[in-house]
Amino acid sequence: MIRLMQQSDVQAVTQIEKSVQTHPWNQQQFVDATAQYQSTVIEKNGCVVGFCILQPVLDEANLLLMAVDPNQQGQGLGYELLTASLNLLKNNPIQIFLEVRESNTAAIKLYEKADFHQIDLRKNYYPKADGTREHAIIMVKSCSDDFAQLFK
Numbered sequence: 001m002i003r004l005m006q007q008s009d010v011q012a013v014t015q016i017e018k019s020v021q022t023h024p025w026n027q028q029q030f031v032d033a034t035a036q037y038q039s040t041v042i043e044k045n046g047c048v049v050g051f052c053i054l055q056p057v058l059d060e061a062n063l064l065l066m067a068v069d070p071n072q073q074g075q076g077l078g079y080e081l082l083t084a085s086l087n088l089l090k091n092n093p094i095q096i097f098l099e100v101r102e103s104n105t106a107a108i109k110l111y112e113k114a115d116f117h118q119i120d121l122r123k124n125y126y127p128k129a130d131g132t133r134e135h136a137i138i139m140v141k142s143c144s145d146d147f148a149q150l151f152k
Contacts, residue, residue, distance in 0.1 A: 001042070017051075033064075039054075051067060060097065086114070101134055
């Protein structure tokens with residue numbers, strides 16, 4: 001089940017974030033996200049196992065953060081969560097942008113499956129646990145139905 005994130009989900013979401021990120025968001029950032037952005041969660045057997053935070057901006061959107069519990073990865077939950085979350089956007093974005101660590105090949109494959117493609121590279125963007133930095137791949141998804149409506 002995919003639904004909007006509630007305040008009661010913040011602790012579970014924070015734990016997922018800590019398990020997948022070297023520099024995770026804190027609990028207050030997730031509390032703020034539930035009020036400021038479109039924040040969704042995916043449940044399996046009544047437990048939150050993933051989340052997606054999207055920032056609608058005019059006729060675009062930014063994917064700020066997304067993660068699935070490492071114990072639940074590889075089951076298609078990330079793709080299900082991403083596509084459902086994008087479909088819930090109320091601003092009908094023409095384009096959706098994201099940044100992803102260059103080393104996160106699983107996420108890159110997921111985004112490509114969802115029709116995102118690389119448009120740029122932000123060098124030395126993400127901090128790593130060892131103090132060095134790694135590149136961010138900037139990706140975009142064009143929502144063709146919205147483009148078609150512009151020319152009607």
